[in-house]
Amino acid sequence: MLPVQKKGKNSYTLKLHKDLYKQAPLEGLLKEDKGWVRNLNAKDKAYYHCELKNAQLKDVLEWANYLFYLNKTS
Amino acid sequence: MPEKHIKLASDHAEIILNAKVYAKETIFAAGYVFLDKAYILLDQAADKFFVYLYPQDETADLKKLAMEFYNELLNYAHYFTRVKANADAIKSLMQRALFSTSPSLVQEAEEKEIEDLIKELEEEEKNASGAKKGKK
DSSP states (O other): OOSEEEEETTEEEEEEETTTSOHHHHHHHHHHTTTTEEEOOOSOTTEEEEEEOSOOHHHHHHHHHHHHHHHHHO | OHHHHEEEOSSOEEEEEETTTSOHHHHHHHHHHHTTTEEEEEEEETTEEEEEEEESSTTSOHHHHHHHHHHHHHHHHHHHHHHHHTHHHHHHHHHHHHHHHOHHHHHHHHHHHHHHHHHHHHHHHHHHHHHHHHHO
16 A cells, blocks of 8 residues: 555645654654644554645655655754 | 566556665665655565655656666665675774874874783783793
8 A cells, every 4th residue: 555645635644664764853844844744643553644734745745755854864 | 577576656656675685774875866856655564665756757757767766776785785894994994094194193003002012922921931830
């Protein structure tokens, strides 16, 4: 299943595996973008489930790329 | 080989990698190079990594992009292997470079080396004389 899923007209969920994405950069970014991104605290403990509201696919992918960058450089 | 490990969709390419062959660090290093031409998502399951590449230029050739990613992976896998294999040599070169900027460090290192040698010789002499006394 793709990590990015459309959940509404302008809403997406992003599944990020905890072994791949570090917690600190993600938490920092969630705090920075709390207006439109939130952690869903899902039952699946292997993943962070993020909900991105009022977003297009491009916005979601750009956000994910920035998170990738932070993971690589932090 | 590639067809089995690359799946092409309308807007992205999915690359399936064996986790025994490619390390996570290698994938991040290769992905970092691609940040300006693709959006990258990662996933993993069992002994596999999944890399999803969404080209930033929508007219880009997805297969070509995926193959370029493979090349970058190989590049970094080789780089990390060489770094590991040459770690001792790199360390020694770095030490030499640092010493050359501060000659006093070389002198200190040489004095320490001489002291260690003298101590070693003294201990050997003690041991040898101890052994002779023991025989008498």
